[in-house]
Amino acid sequence: xxxxxxxxxxxxxxxxxxxxxxxxxxxxxxxxxxxxxxxxxxxxxxxxxxxxxxxxxxxxxxxxxxxxxxxxxxxxxxxxxxxxxxxxxxxxxxxxxxxxxxxxxxxxxxxxxxxxxxxxxxxxxxxxxxxxxxxxxxxxxxxxxxxxxxxxxxxxxxxxxxxxxxxxxxxxxxxxxxxxxxxxxxxxxxxxxxxxxxxxxxxxxxxxxxxxxxxxxxxxxxxxxxxxxxxxxxxxxxxxxxxxxxxxxxxxxxxxxxxxxxxxxxxxxxxxxxxxxxxxxxxxxxxxxxxxxxxxxxxxxxxxxxxxxxxxxxxxxxxxxxxxxxxxxxxxxxxxxxxxxxxxxxxxxxxxxxxxxxxxxxxxxxxxxxxxxxxxxxxxxxxxxxxxxxxxxxxxxxxxxxxxxxxxxxxxxxxxxxxxxxxxxxxxxxxxxxxxxxxxxxxxxxxxxxxxxxxxxxxxxxxxxxxxxxxxxxxxxxxxxxxxxxxxxxxxxxxxxxxxxxxxxxxxxxxxxxxxxxxxxxxxxxxxxxxxxxxxxxxxxxxxxxxxxxxxx
Amino acid sequence: xxxxxxxxxxxxxxxxxxxxxxxxxxxxxxxxxxxxxxxxxxxxxxxxxxxxxxxxxxxxxxxxxxxxxxxxxxxxxxxxxxxxxxxxxxxxxxxxxxxxxxxxxxxxxxxxxxxxxxxxxxxxxxxxxxxxxxxxxxxxxxxxxxxxxxxxxxxxxxxxxxxxxxxxxxxxxxxxxxxxxxxxxxxxxxxxxxxxxxxxxxxxxxxxxxxxxxxxxxxxxxxxxxxxxxxxxxxxxxxxxxxxxxxxxxxxxxxxxxxxxxxxxxxxxxxxxxxxxxxxxx
Numbered sequence: 001x002x003x004x005x006x007x008x009x010x011x012x013x014x015x016x017x018x019x020x021x022x023x024x025x026x027x028x029x030x031x032x033x034x035x036x037x038x039x040x041x042x043x044x045x046x047x048x049x050x051x052x053x054x055x056x057x058x059x060x061x062x063x064x065x066x067x068x069x070x071x072x073x074x075x076x077x078x079x080x081x082x083x084x085x086x087x088x089x090x091x092x093x094x095x096x097x098x099x100x101x102x103x104x105x106x107x108x109x110x111x112x113x114x115x116x117x118x119x120x121x122x123x124x125x126x127x128x129x130x131x132x133x134x135x136x137x138x139x140x141x142x143x144x145x146x147x148x149x150x151x152x153x154x155x156x157x158x159x160x161x162x163x164x165x166x167x168x169x170x171x172x173x174x175x176x177x178x179x180x181x182x183x184x185x186x187x188x189x190x191x192x193x194x195x196x197x198x199x200x201x202x203x204x205x206x207x208x209x210x211x212x213x214x215x216x217x218x219x220x221x222x223x224x225x226x227x228x229x230x231x232x233x234x235x236x237x238x239x240x241x242x243x244x245x246x247x248x249x250x251x252x253x254x255x256x257x258x259x260x261x262x263x264x265x266x267x268x269x270x271x272x273x274x275x276x277x278x279x280x281x282x283x284x285x286x287x288x289x290x291x292x293x294x295x296x297x298x299x300x301x302x303x304x305x306x307x308x309x310x311x312x313x314x315x316x317x318x319x320x321x322x323x324x325x326x327x328x329x330x331x332x333x334x335x336x337x338x339x340x341x342x343x344x345x346x347x348x349x350x351x352x353x354x355x356x357x358x359x360x361x362x363x364x365x366x367x368x369x370x371x372x373x374x375x376x377x378x379x380x381x382x383x384x385x386x387x388x389x390x391x392x393x394x395x396x397x398x399x400x401x402x403x404x405x406x407x408x409x410x411x412x413x414x415x416x417x418x419x420x421x422x423x424x425x426x427x428x429x430x431x432x433x434x435x436x437x438x439x440x441x442x443x444x445x446x447x448x449x450x451x452x453x454x455x456x457x458x459x460x461x462x463x464x465x466x467x468x469x470x471x472x473x474x475x476x477x478x479x480x481x482x483x484x485x486x487x488x489x490x491x492x493x494x495x496x497x498x499x500x501x502x503x504x505x506x507x508x509x510x511x512x513x514x515x516x517x518x519x520x521x522x523x524x525x526x527x528x529x530x531x532x533x534x535x536x537x538x539x540x541x542x543x544x545x546x547x548x549x550x551x552x553x
Numbered sequence: 554x555x556x557x558x559x560x561x562x563x564x565x566x567x568x569x570x571x572x573x574x575x576x577x578x579x580x581x582x583x584x585x586x587x588x589x590x591x592x593x594x595x596x597x598x599x600x601x602x603x604x605x606x607x608x609x610x611x612x613x614x615x616x617x618x619x620x621x622x623x624x625x626x627x628x629x630x631x632x633x634x635x636x637x638x639x640x641x642x643x644x645x646x647x648x649x650x651x652x653x654x655x656x657x658x659x660x661x662x663x664x665x666x667x668x669x670x671x672x673x674x675x676x677x678x679x680x681x682x683x684x685x686x687x688x689x690x691x692x693x694x695x696x697x698x699x700x701x702x703x704x705x706x707x708x709x710x711x712x713x714x715x716x717x718x719x720x721x722x723x724x725x726x727x728x729x730x731x732x733x734x735x736x737x738x739x740x741x742x743x744x745x746x747x748x749x750x751x752x753x754x755x756x757x758x759x760x761x762x763x764x765x766x767x768x769x770x771x772x773x774x775x776x777x778x779x780x781x782x783x784x785x786x787x788x789x790x791x792x793x794x795x796x797x798x799x800x801x802x803x804x805x806x807x808x809x810x811x812x813x814x815x816x817x818x819x820x821x822x823x824x825x826x827x828x829x830x831x832x833x834x835x
Contacts (some may be wrong), residue, residue, distance in 0.1 A: 209565060305826070330620055418640070419640070419673075419679070420675065420679045420741070422693070423668055424668065424669075424672070424748055425665045425666070425668040425669040425692060425695055425748055426695050430695065434691070437683060438682065527780070549682060549728065550682040550730075551730060
């Protein structure tokens with residue numbers, strides 16, 4: 001072949017291979033950067049005063065004085081909003097008012113009874129009160145402004161009636177006066193429409209600021225607080241300020257999404273200024289502040305991951321991974337040493353080697369089913385899904401890789417090392433332990449690194465054998481328990497645990513949380529990657545130290 | 554030299570009785586000077602014959618060189634003496650090879666004891682990836698010596714014997730792999746001496762070294778002569794002539810000639826030997 005052709009060939013190959021490496025790196029970045037970018041928002045984000053309140057209530061974190069001041073500021077800013085909302089809702093949603101009017105009538109009757117009013121006077125007063133109540137209720141229930149105003153005027157005329165002076169019935173007139181103010185401004189013919197929109201606005205305000213004053217405390221923590229993060233708060237604000245409607249232009253025409261400003265929706269009502277107020281007082285309402293929520297990696301979750309962190313998941317993943325390595329590493333290395341140093345080249349050994357190679361390619365769900373059938377069901381001593389069963393299943397998954405890598409590493413140790421040791425009078429076992437295995441260390445560690453990452457990230461093998469989405473954190477007992485019953489030291493092995501891999505899956509399929517708190521989903525994925533990287537880095541550091549020592553530096 | 558076949562060996566123990574009568578008898582009256590005695594010793598790799606019916610005695614305290622063309626079985630013979638060939642699957646020995654009057658290939662031979670008695674230095678320096686000190690102490694530790702002071706004593710003595718002490722005394726705890734090739738080979742010799750062998754086998758110990766390092770090793774061999782019985786395999790005939798008292802010439806697995814070095818190189822009795830040392834063949 002001609003020289004120039006060979007040179008072009010060389011250059012072409014170099015370019016192609018460099019290109020491939022760049023492509024892989026780029027693909028990795030494309031996957032990892034958005035993942036980390038979103039995941040990091042679980043840890044670093046702009047918190048609101050609600051988040052500080054939550055942290056205080058849950059964990060007692062934060063400065064009392066600061067929190068009190070921030071809460072007071074927020075409350076001052078919220079007050080006008082709540083008032084506006086209350087007044088308006090009273091005008092639109094008259095059902096409570098009607099009920100109140102009936103209550104007042106009842107109370108008035110009780111009042112009369114209490115004061116031993118003469119019988120004739122009593123029935124007369126009662127009748128008058130009933131008239132007032134009926135005209136008030138009629139006014140409240142009417143949609144026509146004129147009817148309402150007339151009815152209310154009729155009620156207010158009775159204001160100076162001596163029968164009602166200094167009695168609970170005076171409440172009728174206060175109500176009538178308040179309602180008249182609303183009736184003068186609000187277009188009551190659109191009452192039903194206003195009512196639905198008002199419900200949406202109230203829901204958005206609850207989302208943003210937490211339960212309204214005077215409401216009963218909701219049972220779920222996630223409903224007890226407003227938006228804890230600025231990104232969630234922005235969503236709630238958008239729902240508060242804009243209405244999203246699907247409107248068709250006419251029959252047979254497609255529905256079109258329309259964004260309608262709430263301000264227009266409530267134009268002319270006393271609620272109109274509320275929206276400008278929310279925009280203007282935005283910072284004061286929520287008191288946002290940058291937060292590095294490092295406790296994310298230690299906290300337990302609250303309300304299925306709506307709040308809190310992934311501490312137990314990290315613990316569980318570490319337990320499962322390290323426990324499985326504790327089983328897989330000795331077994332794998334010993335098997336590899338046997339296959340290389342002791343076993344002959346018989347048919348059986350060839351079959352065994354082939355089986356090991358095949359095992360390395362078995363889908364992980366098969367390991368999971370095997371673990372369920374064998375460790376959980378067949379072995380009576382385990383008998384239930386737990387850390388032990390799950391880590392044993394993981395260790396079987398890790399074994400083939402460790403065996404293959406260790407075998408190669410042990411085989412690659414120069415024969416002269418073994419000869420030197422044997423010639424000095426060491427037996428086969430001592431040679432293996434003192435010379436061959438240390439020399440094969442870096443290669444064995446490579447296998448361990450590969451299988452460790454796989455074991456940490458696998459979901460399927462632990463799915464049936466010992467992992468739960470929600471459940472208690474494995475307890476390790478206390479020293480006094482250990483002294484009393486040494487068996488309790490191993491108690492954690494027989495408890496199920498949570499794990500990052502399964503947790504990510506669970507959040508992803510549990511649509512509510514993945515929609516309400518997407519940062520949790522990405523945060524958990526990021527944590528899993530970080531944990532795997534950390535375990536890998538630890539192994540790589542050990543390996544590089546070992547090989548440095550072997551090279552004699 | 555006497556013809557080996559006629560020199561009877563001392564009988565070692567009852568186990569020898571199972572062996573052919575002539576060998577047992579030969580083993581019974583070993584000449585008092587011989588440390589290593591081979592009688593009709595053959596070694597096979599599967600069907601291939603590596604060493605073919607070799608009989609020779611190696612004198613205590615002497616330096617014996619084994620020369621011969623590549624593949625003539627000289628390394629095989631050397632490695633048979635401390636049974637390093639056992640590692641090769643399908644290998645087998647016939648005849649008698651005795652060290653200190655004990656048959657090496659007897660079933661009851663304790664390999665650990667044998668290899669402590671018969672040390673070996675390999676072609677390529679092969680120190681362990683440990684410190685110099687740990688390299689020296691590898692053998693003594695296997696023998697159960699744990700005391701740090703005793704180990705330090707052994708290390709100093711062996712390093713002095715191997716003429717390495719002055720170069721490494723300040724960094725005994727540095728990795729042995731940081732030494733130069735010649736130093737590494739001397740370290741390997743020191744490591745071998747630490748098990749207190751009476752025979753040291755050297756398998757082309759200088760073939761991977763430069764001339765200066767080679768000269769130092771040769772000096773070392775000369776110093777060790779007398780205290781240890783040394784058997785050295787070499788391709789370098791000048792080296793054999795320089796360092797050895799006796800020389801054996803192997804060809805195609807057979808021992809062709811075994812005599813005083815001076816005589817073998819100046820006045821060989823066999824035609825093949827003469828052809829080889831004059832460079833006409835090999």
